[in-house]
Amino acid sequence: MKKSFREVDLLAQVLYEVVERRRSLDATFKNVCRRMRVGSLEEREELYAKCRKLVSDYVKLRCVAGRGRLSYRRLARMWLAGVGELPAEPYCRLSVSRWLYDRLVNLLSAGEVEELLRSFEERLLWLRLNWLRAPEERVLRELETEGLEFEVHPKIPYMVRVLRSPKPLRFLRSVKEFRVIPQDLASAVCVEFMDLGPGDVVVDMCAAPGLKTSLIAMLEDSAKVMAFDVSAERVRRMKYLLRKAGVQDHRVQLIVADSRWVNLFHRVDRVLLDAPCSNSGSIGKNPAIKATLEAGDVASYSKQQLELLLKSVELSESIVYSTCSLLPEEGEEVVERALGVASLGVSIPPRFRGFCRSGYPQYGVSGSVCRLFPHTHSSEGFFIAKLEVK
Numbered sequence: 474m475k476k477s478f479r480e481v482d483l484l485a486q487v488l489y490e491v492v493e494r495r496r497s498l499d500a501t502f503k504n505v506c507r508r509m510r511v512g513s514l515e516e517r518e519e520l521y522a523k524c525r526k527l528v529s530d531y532v533k534l535r536c537v538a539g540r541g542r543l544s545y546r547r548l549a550r551m552w553l554a555g556v557g558e559l560p561a562e563p564y565c566r567l568s569v570s571r572w573l574y575d576r577l578v579n580l581l582s583a584g585e586v587e588e589l590l591r592s593f594e595e596r597l598l599w600l601r602l603n604w605l606r607a608p609e610e611r612v613l614r615e616l617e618t619e620g621l622e623f624e625v626h627p628k629i630p631y632m633v634r635v636l637r638s639p640k641p642l643r644f645l646r647s648v649k650e651f652r653v654i655p656q657d658l659a660s661a662v663c664v665e666f667m668d669l670g671p672g673d674v675v676v677d678m679c680a681a682p683g684l685k686t687s688l689i690a691m692l693e694d695s696a697k698v699m700a701f702d703v704s705a706e707r708v709r710r711m712k713y714l715l716r717k718a719g720v721q722d723h724r725v726q727l728i729v730a731d732s733r734w735v736n737l738f739h740r741v742d743r744v745l746l747d748a749p750c751s752n753s754g755s756i757g758k759n760p761a762i763k764a765t766l767e768a769g770d771v772a773s774y775s776k777q778q779l780e781l782l783l784k785s786v787e788l789s790e791s792i793v794y795s796t797c798s799l800l801p802e803e804g805e806e807v808v809e810r811a812l813g814v815a816s817l818g819v820s821i822p823p824r825f826r827g828f829c830r831s832g833y834p835q836y837g838v839s840g841s842v843c844r845l846f847p848h849t850h851s852s853e854g855f856f857i858a859k860l861e862v863k
């Protein structure tokens with residue numbers, strides 16, 4: 474009795490915070506567990522899986538509840554008892570807001586949208602072997618000894634897909650000591666698109682918390698990075714990550730600033746613009762996005778991305794622009810608008826042709842940009858474009 478009361482309470486609190494306050498699932502879960510003093514690891518893991526599924530089923534629950542304003546506690550109870558009979562609309566069955574479903578079926582077939590949304594239910598986990606901390610072969614042996622089942626990516630051999638882990642990744646020794654870093658495959662593909670060369674000077678426009686910056690530093694040991702981010706708190710986290718990952722301080726200059734207003738004396742060799750976005754490609758990490766993302770959010774990210782991209786064009790002749798978004802408003806449309814203002818070439822690096830999916834066919838740039846999807850690449854949903862100033 475006591476346990477189930479506590480469970481309903483925790484589920485309801487998590488659901489309330491991710492839906493009403495639009496907080497991320499992971500941070501909310503951590504806070505609620507702290508408040509409710511959930512101690513044991515086993516209990517936490519079990520509750521986390523339930524919270525993730527409950528949040529993912531939120532739109533479904535609302536469809537069943539109809540117009541009634543049910544409390545979050547009632548919704549949690551209803552979910553624990555089994556969702557009940559669903560209305561026939563596909564957006565209810567797939568538990569995604571109606572506008573987002575309608576937008577996606579304009580871009581992909583209904584069958585593929587279903588496959589895409591279902592693929593977010595599985596946690597797709599990747600690790601990056603961090604050779605700044607230890608040689609790759611040694612780390613691979615260590616992962617085996619730690620009981621991990623994994624496969625090495627054929628194109629990017631420092632990326633390892635986790636098939637099964639005896640414990641949550643953050644408890645693996647190799648993760649705690651930064652010999653491997655949890656990082657999605659798509660994130661590595663963005664950096665690979667940059668085609669870094671020795672001694673490159675790089676501007677990372679939106680760098681925190683530093684996963685891609687630290688990969689740049691690992692891949693090209695003579696590259697220097699100017700890493701900008703508007704959030705001082707996130708830059709603090711980046712500083713910690715870079716130190717732990719073994720990136721020497723002098724390799725990366727950390728700057729808290731709004732990159733839209735950055736001016737430099739000289740052009741740099743490369744710019745990475747991994748822009749703030751709707752995160753609709755990261756539904757697997759935060760299923761609340763299926764319910765809380767609004768069309769207005771997308772429009773405002775899109776505008777900001779164009780401003781950042783046009784600034785990037787002033788800073789370098791070689792730019793990689795990426796977003797973890799499924800929507801062309803944060804991808805193809807931004808590139809096409811930039812092409813209308815600046816003289817730019819867009820292309821997929823030869824080694825990624827055939828690996829990338831094209832952009833959405835409605836757009837002229839479709840054949841020159843890259844989309845990654847969880848159901849085809851086992852990665853987050855990402856848009857990546859490489860632009861060269863002509």
Ligand SMILES: C[S@@+](CC[C@H](N)C(=O)[O-])C[C@H]1O[C@@H](n2cnc3c(N)ncnc32)[C@H](O)[C@@H]1O
Binds near residue numbers: 682733747
């Ligand atoms: C997608 S995240 C970047 C992730 C990072 N590249 C990584 O791989 O770890 C987007 C970042 O953009 C930052 N940001 C948002 N607007 C910005 C702006 N106008 N100028 C600079 N940074 C900005 C956010 O604070 C956030 O840290």
